[in-house]
Amino acid sequence: MRPWVIEAVRGLCAPLVDGRVVPEHVELARDGSVRRRRPARQAFAARFDPVRRAVVEEETAEPPHLDTERLDAVRVSVLRAAQVLGTPVDIEWSWHPDTGLTILQARPITGRRSALGP
Incomplete structure (x- = not known):
């Protein structure tokens, strides 16, 4: 991977x-x-x-929200990952308009408490 690509990924995640x-x-x-x-x-x-080979930050009118199509795709992937791993899972994912859903990481949930509370 080219060094500027690695920096771009870091910049997008920052x-x-x-x-x-x-x-x-x-x-x-x-x-x-x-x-x-x-x-x-x-x-x-x-x-x-x-073109600039740089990460650009732009203001947004409102935060993104999972629409029904994306939520359904994520739901199918979560349930499949839980089936494969044999336990509830936490997944990280991204969505691209051309390629759709990409699972970045799936791992077993290890804590008993939700991130949103008990």
């Missing part, structure tokens, strides 16, 4: 890692229904500009 962006959090019950939902907090979006 607002999430440093807490300036908080993603939407959706907790599903074992049957796939939405159990809890916390909206995103995001005043800007980071995108990679291939």
